[in-house]
Amino acid sequence: MLFDFAVVAPENRYKLLVSTVVPRPIAWVVTQDLEGRLNAAPFSFFNALSQEPPLVALGIGGRTAGDVKDTGNNIRATGEFVVNLVPASLAEQMNVTAIDFSADIDELAEAGLTTAASARIKPPRIAESPVALECERYMMIDVNNDRSIVLGRVVAMHVRDDAVMDAAKCYIDTPKLDLIGRMHGRGWYARTTDRFDLPRIAVSEWAKRKAAE
């Protein structure tokens, strides 16, 4: 079936996109406002886009026209944020931080989480998260009056010690992180425990396979 986005309403475009572009990694974003008040929220319009410069992207919507949630407002004001990644063991806490609290509520305290100081930026990371990317705002694209795309430049990264296999070679034990992704609907998630290995094929290897047919 064809869904022509020229005639599909925005709320239905959302349903089509988020129920098919899956699983999406979850950026669990910590920011601070200009007074230093903490804020945390998950965002699954998220991915890593490039290594030079090292860029990640977040898609932040607003509750009302002109709004880009507390996270977007804080990134606009301070230019700094931490993207923490979400292991299965912290799914419930992540969900608590998605409650529509007012700007003065610290979602991390509500979820019973603690923070650890960042190395290069002011907002702290979530101490319980196994991976944290310290980011500086690289670009903020105001797509319309209640939707912004934030490009963040990763300036430092933390990985829990037991998941680092070889620090010099930057080898990470990814399965050990036990990260989750967001699936469809209002509450479906995927674990990353069902994996398979499919190495890339060199042109020479492909030629050999064709010759052997």
Ligand SMILES: Cc1cc2nc3c(=O)[nH]c(=O)nc-3n(C[C@H](O)[C@H](O)[C@H](O)COP(=O)(O)O)c2cc1C
């Ligand atoms: C798993 C998950 C993923 C989410 N992804 C997004 C997203 O990509 N963009 C967005 O605007 N809101 C997203 N939300 C909703 C926000 O987390 C929620 O509106 C939150 O309260 C915003 O907090 P803030 O106002 O403190 O920034 C998501 C919620 C959950 C549970």
